[in-house]
Amino acid sequence: MQELKTLLAQLNTQALKDVAPNLSLDALFECLHGTNRDQVEESGNILKKLFEAMEPSFVISQYKDQLHDGMKSDSEPIKQLSLTQIHRCVNTEKGSGEILNTSVELVYQCVLCIADKEISVAEEAIKILTCIGKSQAGLEFLFHRTLLQELKKVMQKSDIIRYRVYEYIVNVLQLSSQALEYCSNCGIIDQLVSELEGDDTLVQMNCIEMLSNIASCQHGLHYLDQQGITQKLETMMSSSDSDPMIGFLLPGLIKFFGSVAKFEPNEVFEKHPLFAGVVFSLLSTPDPTQKGVAIDTIGVVGSSVSGKLVLNKQGKVMEKAVQELGSAILQPPTEIRIRALAAITSLLQVKISEQTEDVLSITEKWFNAVHAKPIDTIISLCKQPFLEIRCGALSVIQSLANQMWGQRLLNDQPGLAEYLLDRSTEKDKIGKEMKYAVVQTLVESPTTGDVFGRPYLLRLKEYLRQGPFYVRVQSEVAMEGST
Incomplete structure (x- = not known):
């Protein structure tokens, strides 16, 4: 395997694409399910490299049995190897249709993976199922009675698994109004809403979080309103003074209505x-x-x-x-x-x-x-030693930089024009990019030249052209006789 790994590393991308589909991978799959940990790791790395050189549909059609076995493995890396290839396939234009036509057992196994002990495996399975839900055929398959029964069995395993299923359903319903209709008809959203009626505060908090995600899309928001769920949540908020336990739910309730108010x-x-x-x-x-x-x-x-x-x-x-x-x-x-x-x-x-x-x-x-002196306050924060504070203050400066009243305020501030062009004030990548964004906003504003003057605008454009990480090179001349 070491020799094979070295050989594959020497091939360019096109050569690898030409070679990979013609190789027999049986020995690698045998090592993948062996007991030697080093062999398992190396074979997994080689298989991943070879799979990436093949068309996703080819991988599914040629190795669906091996991928299915990998999803049932006790090893998290092996499961991830299989799930990654399936995800690659369903992400292509025709990938979901090919899987539904030839490899439905992989979809069934994805449903079972939602209950995996490793959250990373469950999350990858949820992403795959969500991708399948993007098509009409995918929705019909996901919400067919047989697969739905498997999903509801998975929900019964624990509270944690039940909420993973809720997360999957919410992800799907956000895709379209049609997807929402399927999700609503299957009864799982009703079950989610019923969690509000319990007396477990943690469960209620998780439920409100899920409902906030539903409210983050327009069709989801209308659904919650039509079902009276928005009103129910406001009633819960109104009882926060009389029920001390509601205080724990208050942040989630506010976040929910904030999501609604955004639209x-x-x-x-x-x-x-x-x-x-x-x-x-x-x-x-x-x-x-x-x-x-x-x-x-x-x-x-x-x-x-x-x-x-x-x-x-x-x-x-x-x-x-x-x-x-x-x-x-x-x-x-x-x-x-x-x-x-x-x-x-x-x-x-x-x-x-x-x-x-x-x-x-x-x-x-x-x-x-x-503040009494807002611009002074913001500029003082731009010069603090804490990166996140500086970047937050620079964001405020950027918000002023395309409004004429804001530009006048900035121009009247002594030393600010030079500060914006001084690269030495920021040492971190994020800080340099944030200051560059301020300059870019000024350059793109049609009023900058009128407020700051044409010469300063030209300096801003030069800064923009040089990029956020430009470093001026200083020449050093050695003088004869110097020590």
Whole structure:
């Protein structure tokens, strides 16, 4: 095997593609299921290299029995080897159809792999089944009575396995409205919703997390609304004052309504005022978990223009919320500071194509509410030794960089123009890329030349052309007689 490995390494890609399909792999498969750990590892590595040189459909058609045996192995790497090849196949345009026509036993085994003790194996199996659900034929097969019975047997093995199945079903229903219909008719979504009625807080938290994922797509959101599930979750939120256990569910409930508000901010704030009240109140809570979720939610809702307009309608409440974000970026813990900077960035950033006088007046008003001297505060954070804080502050600068009022503010700040062009302020790759993104935003803005002047714009363009990791080379001249 060592000699074979060396030989294969010497072949270029095309030569390997020409050779691999003509090789007999029986001996390698025998070693793969042997007892010598080194042989198992080496044979697996060689098989992986050879499989990658073959067409996925060829691998499935020629080695489906070996792949099926591999999925039933006790070894996690061997299972992963088989699952990876199946995943390669179903990811191709006709791959799902070929598997359903010739190798349905592999799909059945994928369902059983959801219950595997190794989470990595289960996750790969879920990805494969989700890919199959992208086609009409795949949906019909996945939700056929026979396979569905196997899936429901798998669900009964444990709470953990049951939630893996929920995860798989939620992944599939997000694919399309048609997929949602199949998932709804099979009864598993109803079973998921029924988990809310129990008294196990951890189970309820997981359930709400799954429902939030459903709400992250438009057709899923409409389904939950039609089924009365959105109203049920709001009722749970309203009882948080009287039921102390609901407090543990509050972050998940807020995240759910935040997902809804991302699509339909007007409707959520009009139909579910309780949600808005809870989010704004939690911005000042000392509980870092609840505060963090509230900060994230404000950022998610305010990331779109429609969300900005809805938040602006909240008046003084929203201005106070921005002030809370401004306080959060200056006080520990660091995680809250980072999340608050991200939320401020979301509230301020506006695409050039979406900039109107009303929207720009809102972002300017919110920025001025962040702090008594907001630009000084943000620039001071850009110069802190903590990378994530610096990058968060640079993101805020970037959100100002394509709005004329923001550009004027930046231009009036002494030394900032030179700071943006000074590469020595960032040593880390992420920091260099973040500063480069600020420069790119300035270059792409049509008002930069008017605000900063043509000479500075040319310097920005030169910085952009050189790339984020440019290093100026300094020539050294040796003088005769020097020591």
